[in-house]
Amino acid sequence: MKAxxxxxxxxxxxxxxxxxxxxxxxxxxxxxTLCGIVPAIGLNLLxxxxxxxxxxxxxxxxxxGYAAALLMxxxxxxxxxxLGSGALLAGAVGLLVGIPCLRLRSHFFIIVTLAVGLxxxxxxxxxxxxxxxxxxxxGIPRPRPLxxxxxxxxxxxxxxxxxxxxxxxxxxxxxxxxxxxxxFGSALAAIRQDETMAAARGVDVFAHKLAVFALSAGIAxxxxxxxxxxxxxxxxxxxxxxxxxxxxxxxxxxGPGYLAGPVLGSIVFVALxxxxxxxxxxxxxxxxxxxxxLALFAPRGxxxxxxxxxxxxxAS
Amino acid sequence: xxFPAxxFPAxxVIAQAVNxxxxxxxxxxxxxxxxxxxxxxxxxxxxxxAVFMAGGYLCWFAMAHVSPIxxxxxxxxxxxxxxxxxxxxxxxxxxxxxxxxxxxxASLGLILMAQNGVLLLFGADALQIEAPxxxxxxxxxxxxxTVQHLVILAAVAVAVASLHVFLSRSRLGIxxxxxxxxxxAARVVGIAPDRVFAITFALSGALAALGGAxxxxxxxxxxxxxxxxxxxxxxxxxxxxxGSVWGAVLGGLAIGLLEAExxxxxxxxxxxxVVFAALxxxxxxxxxxxxxxxxxxxx
Numbered sequence: 131m132k133a134x135x136x137x138x139x140x141x142x143x144x145x146x147x148x149x150x151x152x153x154x155x156x157x158x159x160x161x162x163t164l165c166g167i168v169p170a171i172g173l174n175l176l177x178x179x180x181x182x183x184x185x186x187x188x189x190x191x192x193x194x195g196y197a198a199a200l201l202m203x204x205x206x207x208x209x210x211x212x213l214g215s216g217a218l219l220a221g222a223v224g225l226l227v228g229i230p231c232l233r234l235r236s237h238f239f240i241i242v243t244l245a246v247g248l249x250x251x252x253x254x255x256x257x258x259x260x261x262x263x264x265x266x267x268x269g270i271p272r273p274r275p276l277x278x279x280x281x282x283x284x285x286x287x288x289x290x291x292x293x294x295x296x297x298x299x300x301x302x303x304x305x306x307x308x309x310x311x312x313x314f315g316s317a318l319a320a321i322r323q324d325e326t327m328a329a330a331r332g333v334d335v336f337a338h339k340l341a342v343f344a345l346s347a348g349i350a351x352x353x354x355x356x357x358x359x360x361x362x363x364x365x366x367x368x369x370x371x372x373x374x375x376x377x378x379x380x381x382x383x384x385g386p387g388y389l390a391g392p393v394l395g396s397i398v399f400v401a402l403x404x405x406x407x408x409x410x411x412x413x414x415x416x417x418x419x420x421x422x423x424l425a426l427f428a429p430r431g432x433x434x435x436x437x438x439x440x441x442x443x444x445a446s
Numbered sequence: 447x448x449f450p451a452x453x454f455p456a457x458x459v460i461a462q463a464v465n466x467x468x469x470x471x472x473x474x475x476x477x478x479x480x481x482x483x484x485x486x487x488x489x490x491x492x493x494x495x496a497v498f499m500a501g502g503y504l505c506w507f508a509m510a511h512v513s514p515i516x517x518x519x520x521x522x523x524x525x526x527x528x529x530x531x532x533x534x535x536x537x538x539x540x541x542x543x544x545x546x547x548x549x550x551x552a553s554l555g556l557i558l559m560a561q562n563g564v565l566l567l568f569g570a571d572a573l574q575i576e577a578p579x580x581x582x583x584x585x586x587x588x589x590x591x592t593v594q595h596l597v598i599l600a601a602v603a604v605a606v607a608s609l610h611v612f613l614s615r616s617r618l619g620i621x622x623x624x625x626x627x628x629x630x631a632a633r634v635v636g637i638a639p640d641r642v643f644a645i646t647f648a649l650s651g652a653l654a655a656l657g658g659a660x661x662x663x664x665x666x667x668x669x670x671x672x673x674x675x676x677x678x679x680x681x682x683x684x685x686x687x688x689g690s691v692w693g694a695v696l697g698g699l700a701i702g703l704l705e706a707e708x709x710x711x712x713x714x715x716x717x718x719x720v721v722f723a724a725l726x727x728x729x730x731x732x733x734x735x736x737x738x739x740x741x742x743x744x745x
Contacts, residue, residue, distance in 0.1 A: 177547075230730050237484075237490065238688070238729060244677070245725050246726070248677065248718060248719075249719050255715070256715045256716065378550055382548065386547065411566055412566060415566065418555040418556065418560075418562065421551055422538060422552050
C-alpha cells in the first residue's frame with residue numbers, strides 16, 4: 131500500500147512536466163523545490179532523527195556547491211562525479227567541524243553551528259581567488275547527454291535537468307530511508323530520545339553523532355552541487371545564514387523525523403510564497419504570519435499535524 | 447613574526463577601543479535581554495533583533511512626530527519595546543516554552559513580519575534620526591568620538607545597573623530569579639509563573655528597543671538593523687555561559703572590543719569571522735562559556 135503510493139508519487143513527479151508542457155516557470159519552481167529537498171534531507175537526518183539542530187547547514191551545501199562548480203568549470207568534470215566529489219568534500223568538512231563541536235551540549239552546540247555557517251559564508255564571499263567573491267562562479271556547464279544503449283537522453287534542457295534533479299532527490303530519499311531503517315538509524319533514534327540511556331545500552335554516542343553529522347553535511351553538499359549546477363552559478367547568497375535558517379524552517383514545517391518531511395516542507399516553502407503572490411507587497415508579511423501560526427498549531431510539523439488528525443479521525 | 451610596531455599605532459588601538467566598547471555596550475544591552483528570557487523561560491527568542499529594529503523605528507517616529515527631545519524618544523521606544531515584549535510573550539512564546547524548534551520557526555516568522563511590516567509602513571529607504579547635537583564630534587587630544595558614544599555608554603550603564611538592583615532587591619526581581627532556578631519550586635512558594643514570564647518578556651523587549659533607539663542616531667534605521675546585533679548578542683550570551691546577566695554584559699563588551707580591534711590586523715570583511723572563530727575557540731577550551739558552570743544532572 132505504502133510502496134504503491136510512493137511509486138505513484140514518483141511516477142507523477144516524473145511525468146508532471148510531460149503532462150503539462152509549456153510551463154517553463156512552473157518547471158523552474160519544481161526544479162528549485164527539488165534542489166531544496168536534498169539539503170533538507172541531510173538536516174532531517176541530523177535534526178529530525180538524531181535531535182541535533184544545526185543553524186549553519188547551508189554552509190556545508192556551499193562547500194559542495196563551490197567544489198562541484200570548480201570541478202565542472204575548471205577541470206571539465208562531468209556532472210555526476212563533480213556532484214559526488216562535492217558531497218564527499220562537504221562530508222569531510224562536516225567531519226572536521228564535528229570532531230570539536232559535537233562535544234558541546236545543547237544550546238552551545240546550536241550557536242556554534244551558527245558560527246560555523248557564518249564563517250563558511252564569509253569565506254565564500256571573500257576568498258575571491260577561489261570562489262569569485264560576491265559574484266560567485268558563473269557559467270557552470272549543463273550536464274552532458276546520457277546515452278543508455280542506443281537511447282540518448284538530453285539533460286541540458288529544462289525538462290532534462292528536472293529529471294536529473296528528481297533522480298538526485300530520489301537517491302537522497304532512498305539513502306535517508308536506508309539509514310533510518312538500519313541499526314545505525316535505530317541508534318540515532320535512541321540518542322534522540324535519551325542520550326544517557328543510549329550510552330548505557332552500549333551506543334557510542336559521540337561516534338554516532340559524528341557519523342550522522344558528516345553524512346548530513348555530505349547530503350547537504352550534494353544538494354548545494356545540484357542547486358549550483360541548476361542555477362549555473364555558485365553564489366554566496368545561496369549559502370548564507372538566511373538560507374541556513376530557511377532550511378531549518380523547511381525541515382521543521384514539513385515534520386522533522388518523517389521520511390517525507392523534507393519534501394512537504396520544501397514544497398510549502400517554495401509554493402506558499404508563490405501562491406501568496408496575489409498579496410504582492412504584503413506577501414512575505416503574510417508568509418511570516420503563516421510560519422508563526424504553524425509554530426503555534428503544528429508543533430510537530432505538518433506531517434505531525436496530519437498524523438494526529440488521522441488518528442483522531444480513526445478513534446472517533 | 448615581522449609585525450612592524452608601526453602597524454599598531456597606539457592611537458589607533460585606543461580609538462578602536464573606544465568604538466569597540468561603545469558597540470560592545472549595545473551588544474551587552476541586547477544580550478542581557480536575551481539571556482533574561484532564556485534564563486527564566488528557556489526560550490531562545492531569535493526575534494529579539496526585530497524588537498531592536500522596532501526600537502530604532504519607534505525612536506525615529508518619536509523624534510519626527512512626538513517630541514524632538516531625544517531622551518523623550520528613548521523613553522517612548524523603551525515603553526514601546528516593553529509593550530511588544532508583552533504581546534510576543536502572551537501570543538507566541540508562552541505556548542512554545544518546551545519547543546525549541548518551533549521557537550526558531552516562530553522567530554523566523556516574526557522577523558519576516560516585522561521586517562516586511564516596516565517596509566510597508568516606512569518604505570525601503572533607510573531613515574535618519576535627525577539629531578545633530580548627538581552627532582557632534584568631541585575631541586580628546588587626537589581621539590575623536592561623537593556625543594552619542596557617551597550617551598550610549600551612560601544609558602547602557604544606567605540600564606544594566608537598574609536591572610541589577612531590580613533583580614537583587616525587588617520582590618519581582620527575586621521572583622524572576624527564583625523562577626529561573628526552579629519553576630516548580632517557585633510555584634510552591636507562591637510565585638505565579640505567567641506573571642513572571644510576562645514581566646521578563648516586557649523587560650527584555652524594553653532593553654532591545656532601547657538598544658535600537660541608542661544605535662539609530664549613530665547609524666541608520668532600516669529593516670535589517672537588528673540582524674548583526676542578534677548574531678553578536680547570541681555570541682555574547684554563549685560566551686557568558688548562557689546563564690548570567692553579568693556574563694552577557696562581559697561577553698558583549700568583549701565582542702565589541704574584539705571586532706573593533708580586529709580591523710587593525712585583518713581586512714574589515716573578516717571582522718565577523720574573527721569574532722565567531724574566537725567564540726568557537728573559547729568554547730573548545732571552556733565548553734560552558736567563560737562564566738558558565740556545570741548544571742546538576744547534565745553529564
